[in-house]
Amino acid sequence: MSQPFGNMDTTFESFLQELPEDYQAWAVEFRAFCRSCKIKTPEQLMQVVMNYCGIDAVLRDTAGHLTLLEERISDTAIHKRLKACVPWVKTLLSRMRGETFQPVLEGRLRFL
Numbered sequence: 001m002s003q004p005f006g007n008m009d010t011t012f013e014s015f016l017q018e019l020p021e022d023y024q025a026w027a028v029e030f031r032a033f034c035r036s037c038k039i040k041t042p043e044q045l046m047q048v049v050m051n052y053c054g055i056d057a058v059l060r061d062t063a064g065h066l067t068l069l070e071e072r073i074s075d076t077a078i079h080k081r082l083k084a085c086v087p088w089v090k091t092l093l094s095r096m097r098g099e100t101f102q103p104v105l106e107g108r109l110r111f112l
Contacts, residue, residue: 012050016043020095032081032088038066038073039081048078049085 018025027033027042039045052062059075066073 001073012047015050016046018096019046019092023092026091027085027088030088030091032085036082038077044068044070045081045085048081049069049089052082 007053023046024033024042027045033039033042033045039048048062048066051065052059057065060079063075063078064072066078
């Protein structure tokens with residue numbers, strides 16, 4: 001079984017350093033992070049996004065990892081949170097990659 005993603009290692013910490021300084025404010029602005037019941041911070045929401053999209057874990061595994069660390073959360077709740085993150089992630093990518101990345105963002109968001 002893989003390790004829960006809550007133990008922040010240096011890889012995730014260095015990833016956070018590469019994000020724009022106001023990525024947490026954008027999470028609130030784009031309504032990706034609305035309330036802090038199960039997922040407490042925008043940083044933890046980014047961990048969920050990277051667990052699902054970055055290391056390609058399934059929804060149930062992502063929910064299980066978060067349940068081990070915080071509170072019980074269903075895979076359906078994770079799915080709803082991830083759907084709400086799409087505008088936020090698109091904005092982060094466009095700000096970080098600039099105009100060269102714009103054609104990729106016009107369609108559906110695909111993580112490779």
